[in-house]
Amino acid sequence: MAELLPLITKSLAPYLDRRVWWLAFSGGLDSQVLLHLVWRLREDARSSNTPFPEIRAIHVNHQLQAASAAWAVQCEQQCAVYHIPFTLKVVTVSGRRRGVEDLARDARYREFETALDSGDLLLLAHHLDDQAETLLLRLLRGAGVNGLAAMPASRALGAGELCRPLLATPRAALEAYAAAQQLTWLDDPSNFDTHYRRNFLRQRVLPLFAQHWPDYRQSFGRAAALQAEAAQLLHGYINQDLAGMCADDGSLDLRALALLPDIRQRAILRQFIINRSELALSSAQLETIAAQFLQSSADRQPAFRLAAGVLLRAYNQHLFCETAVAETSSPLPSELAWDLNSELLIPGVGRLVATRGGVFVPTEPVLIRFRQGGERCRLAGHAHHRPLKKLLQEWRLPPWQREVLPLIYCGGELAAVADLAVCDGFSAAVGEEGWKIRWVPEALT
């Protein structure tokens, strides 16, 4: 069986420049082995005077069992033995929508994510048996390539990254290491409760596999790695497609999308939404959205609420996926003063930012107002006044943005229309330096 110390030395070598390595410590066999290995790496580095990242352990108490608090204490004591600082996070897992395992996992990763500072590394003790189980569980859920890629050996997590240095190592190798090093660990009794899907696979199903396919773990691990490669390739192609179909404002060109075969349309739509909102759609949601927005009358369809604060809506045959949309709309102020030297944040409207080097030259203090109807303006360099309504149609500004469009007034006159146009009498002469206005609508901030 492969030696674990050289293996982990190699897999963690790319991360030696990180400030902190956080070890996700449940106190079970696997994370106890990882703790011991990482401690040995640090001892080796100390004895050779080599710089080494700071190691800290983090334990999440999900409060799901009577003994949870006592375990946390034992975890802390274990870490003290190795002089590894210990952080405890206590979470409350509630809700019956999904299995308690999934909820606990989500809560745990949220805690990990908050703990990580920029560039920190989180170490998890998942091993090859965990990977094989994950692949099977995903298969049983009917997952596609992304799901069947199972757990990646590393990925971004919040401001840092996570890494699973033991992912290619079978659990038996960890058991052998723990025995050889005379380690002690906590045994979570819930690991034997076959009501949990993962435990059922582990206790009842996989031992049967092992009788006929003794190398099933390695085969499953390879299958997952192949799916991960396929997923990565597809991802690259889909993002290339997307790049050619997105306008500068981030919207997706529905006319161009409609020309593609169905499966490509759906893959692009799914990726567009993930990129904008980080929400992964179920197949049913994807079908509904495709049916709603991939029709000629897409512009007349109501907004589709994907999740709290995330809206999909179409305008001018372009699909907009907006995040951070206010859930309730408060009335707009009738007038606001704006000192261009500082950013102006208007709830429900967004941010107005002015920087030097543009063409807008205010003649008097700047006031922000909103459309009342009937506004007219003469654009810089144009001979006639025109209704603002017509101009907004020509500029193809989505209707929901027209409602909150900041109008910039100087001395009672319309001087600029957000960052879309500057009116006559307010634009810089040749050689004169003015302001550049930028409006970041609330849904895009």
Ligand SMILES: Nc1ncnc2c1ncn2[C@@H]1O[C@H](COP(=O)(O)OP(=O)(O)OP(=O)(O)O)[C@@H](O)[C@H]1O
């Ligand atoms: N409560 C927890 N607090 C901190 N880290 C955890 C916790 N639960 C799991 N982890 C991390 O996630 C990894 C995989 O979790 P999993 O539930 O498969 O393991 P476990 O059986 O609970 O514990 P171990 O892997 O230590 O035997 C663990 O090895 C550990 O690194």
